[in-house]
Amino acid sequence: MKTVKEGEVRKQEILMVARELFVTKGYEQTSVNDILKIVDIAKGTFYYYFASKEEVLAAIILDIVEEGAKRAEQILKDKSVPLINRIMMAMMAQSPEFEGSEEIRDEMHKVENAKLEQLYTKAMLKRMTPLLEVAVAEGIAADLFHLEYPRETIESILLLGHMLFDCNIMDWEMADYPAKIRGFLANMERMLGTGAGELEDFLQMFA
Amino acid sequence: MKTVKEGEVRKQEILMVARELFVTKGYEQTSVNDILKIVDIAKGTFYYYFASKEEVLAAIILDIVEEGAKRAEQILKDKSVPLINRIMMAMMAQSPEFEGSEEIRDEMHKVENAKLEQLYTKAMLKRMTPLLEVAVAEGIAADLFHLEYPRETIESILLLGHMLFDCNIMDWEMADYPAKIRGFLANMERMLGTGAGELEDFLQMFA
DNA sequence: TTTAATTATCGACCAGCGGTCGATAGAACG
DNA sequence: CGTTCTATCGACCGCTGGTCGATAATTAAA
Numbered sequence: 001m002k003t004v005k006e007g008e009v010r011k012q013e014i015l016m017v018a019r020e021l022f023v024t025k026g027y028e029q030t031s032v033n034d035i036l037k038i039v040d041i042a043k044g045t046f047y048y049y050f051a052s053k054e055e056v057l058a059a060i061i062l063d064i065v066e067e068g069a070k071r072a073e074q075i076l077k078d079k080s081v082p083l084i085n086r087i088m089m090a091m092m093a094q095s096p097e098f099e100g101s102e103e104i105r106d107e108m109h110k111v112e113n114a115k116l117e118q119l120y121t122k123a124m125l126k127r128m129t130p131l132l133e134v135a136v137a138e139g140i141a142a143d144l145f146h147l148e149y150p151r152e153t154i155e156s157i158l159l160l161g162h163m164l165f166d167c168n169i170m171d172w173e174m175a176d177y178p179a180k181i182r183g184f185l186a187n188m189e190r191m192l193g194t195g196a197g198e199l200e201d202f203l204q205m206f207a
Numbered sequence: 208m209k210t211v212k213e214g215e216v217r218k219q220e221i222l223m224v225a226r227e228l229f230v231t232k233g234y235e236q237t238s239v240n241d242i243l244k245i246v247d248i249a250k251g252t253f254y255y256y257f258a259s260k261e262e263v264l265a266a267i268i269l270d271i272v273e274e275g276a277k278r279a280e281q282i283l284k285d286k287s288v289p290l291i292n293r294i295m296m297a298m299m300a301q302s303p304e305f306e307g308s309e310e311i312r313d314e315m316h317k318v319e320n321a322k323l324e325q326l327y328t329k330a331m332l333k334r335m336t337p338l339l340e341v342a343v344a345e346g347i348a349a350d351l352f353h354l355e356y357p358r359e360t361i362e363s364i365l366l367l368g369h370m371l372f373d374c375n376i377m378d379w380e381m382a383d384y385p386a387k388i389r390g391f392l393a394n395m396e397r398m399l400g401t402g403a404g405e406l407e408d409f410l411q412m413f414a
Numbered sequence: 415t416t417t418a419a420t421t422a423t424c425g426a427c428c429a430g431c432g433g434t435c436g437a438t439a440g441a442a443c444g
Numbered sequence: 445c446g447t448t449c450t451a452t453c454g455a456c457c458g459c460t461g462g463t464c465g466a467t468a469a470t471t472a473a474a
Contacts, residue, residue: 007422032461042424043462049422053461114321122376152390159370160363169329183359190397214451239432249453251435256451260432 011049013039019060027057027116057116065123068094072131083144084194087135088202091158094124095166121162129155139192146193153191160184178203218256220246226267234264234323264323272330275301279338290351291401294342295409298365301331302373328369336362346399353400360398367391385410 017038021030032053036046050056072090075081081089132154139145147153163169164184172180185199224245228237239260243253257263279297282288288296339361346352354360370376371391379387392406 010422031459033459044425044464045423047462051462114325117325118321118376122378125377147393149386149390149393152387153394156367156371156391156394160367163366163370164363169325170332171329179356180359183356184363186354186356187360187363187398190400191394193397217451238430240430250433251454252452254433258433 007049010041010045014041014046014049015056015059015063018056019063022057022060022113022116026113028113058119061116061119061123064120065127068124069127069131072128076131076135083135083139083142084198087132087139088199088205090128090132090135091161092205094128094162117167121159121167124162125155125158128158132158136192144194147191157188157191160187214256217248217252221248221253221256222263222266222270225263226270229264229267229320229323233320235320265326268323268326268330271327272334275331276334276338279335283338283342290342290346290349291405294339294346295406295412297335297339297342298368299412301335301369324374328366328374331369332362332365335365339365343399351401354398364395364398367394 014035018030018035021034021038025034032043032046035056036043039046050059071093075090075093076086078086129151133151136145136147136150136154140147140150161184164180170180181203185202186196189196189199221242225237225242228241228245232241239250239253242263243250246253257266278300282297282300283293285293336358340358343352343354343357343361347354347357368391371387377387388410392409393403396403396406
C-alpha cells in the first residue's frame with residue numbers, strides 16, 4: 001500500500017515524530033525503525049528525505065533554537081517591561097520543555113542525550129547571544145549596567161544559566177537549589193555591573 | 208593461542224588502549240572490535256573485565272579527572288606562589304591534553320565525543336570544586352577576594368573556563384580569542400571580587 | 415489519449431555493532 | 445594426579461544505520 005504525499009508534508013511528519021521520540025526517549029535510544037513505525041513509511045522513504053539520522057537531529061535542534069529565539073525576541077521588544085525583567089524572561093523562555101510537562105523536561109537532558117544537548121547548547125548560544133547583546137547595550141546606555149565586554153559577558157551568562165539549571169549536568173539535591181540560584185544571580189549582577197541586590201526579585205521566578 | 212595474564216594487568220591494558228582510541232578517534236567511532244584488535248584479545252575477554260563499552264568510558268573519565276585533580280593539589284599546596292597564580296595554574300592543569308600534542312587536544316572535544324565530554328565535565332566539576340573552594344576561602348581570609356557564594360562561584364568559574372576554552376563548543380575565529388580571554392578574566396575578577404585588573408597578567412598564559 | 419519523465423515510496427539486503435555464552439586451556443592447590 | 449578456579453576463546457545473536465534497484469503515482473509532453 002502506497003500513500004503518496006507532497007514532499008514538504010512528509011518531511012515535516014518525520015521531523016515531528018522524530019522530535020517527540022528524541023526528546024522523550026533520547027537520541028541514541030531512538031532507532032530509525034522506531035520513527036518509521038510511527039510515521040508508517042518504509043526505510044527508503046526516510047532516507048529519501050534525510051541523508052542520515054543525525055541530519056534529522058540537526059534540523060530538529062535548529063527548530064527548537066529558532067522557536068526559543070522567536071519567544072525571546074517577542075519578550076525583549078516590549079519596552080513597557082523593565083529591561084532586567086525582559087532579559088531574565090528571555091533567558092527563561094529557552095528550554096521550551098519548561099512549558100510542557102516536567103517529565104519531558106527531565107528526559108530531555110540525560111547522559112544518553114549528550115549529543116542532542118551539546119548541539120543544542122552550541123546553536124542556542126550562537127542564536128541568543130546577539131539578541132541579548134542588544135539588550136545589554138540598552139542597559140549600558142541607560143546607565144543600568146556597567147561592563148567592558150558585553151558580548152563575552154552575556155555569552156557567559158547564557159552558558160552558565162543553561163549549564164547550571166537546564167542541563168542535568170549538575171546533580172544537586174533539591175535543598176541545594178536556593179543557594180545555587182542566589183549564587184548565580186549574585187554573579188550575574190557582578191558581571192553586568194548592576195547594583196548588588198538588583199536581581200533579588202527573580203529568586204522566586206525559579207520556583 | 209592463549210596468553211594468560213593476571214587480571215589487573217589485562218584490565219589496565221584494555222583501559223590504556225581504549226583511552227588512546229576514545230581520545231583520538233572519538234568514543235562512538237571506536238568499536239569494541241577496534242580495541243580487541245590492538246590489545247589482541249577475544250571479545251569474551253573484554254566482557255570478562257567490563258560489563259559494557261560505556262563502563263570502560265566511565266573508568267577512563269574517572270582516571271583523567273583524578274590525574275587532573277592530583278596535579279591541581281600539587282599546584283595549590285605550594286604556598287610560595289601567589290594565591291591567584293596557583294588558582295589559575297590549577298585550572299589550566301586540567302585538560303591533560305594541553306600537555307600532549309595539539310592534535311590530540313583538538314580531537315578530544317568533538318561533536319562525536321559529546322558523551323565523553325559531558326561525563327568529563329560533570330566529573331571534573333565534582334572533583335575540582337572542593338579543591339578550589341579551599342583556595343578561595345584562603346583568598347577571602349587574606350582579604351584578596353570578596354564574595355558571598357564561594358562554592359557556587361568557583362563552580363561557575365570552572366564550568367565557564369572549561370566550556371569556553373577546552374570544549375570545542377564555541378567555534379570562534381582565532382582573532383576572537385584575545386577578547387574572549389579578556390572578557391573571561393574580567394568576569395572572573397568581578398565574581399571573585401578582586402581589584403579590577405588583578406588578573407591581567409594571565410592574558411599571556413593562554414597563548 | 416498515449417507516452418515520457420519525474421517524484422515519491424517500497425522493502426529486501428548489507429556490513430558492522432555491542433553484547434552473550436558455553437567450551438576450554440592454563441595455573442594453583444590438595 | 446585430579447580438581448577447582450580463573451582467564452581466554454570465538455561462534456553466535458538481534459538489531460542498527462544505511463543502500464539500492466524496482467515500481468507506483470503524478471505530472472508534463474506529444
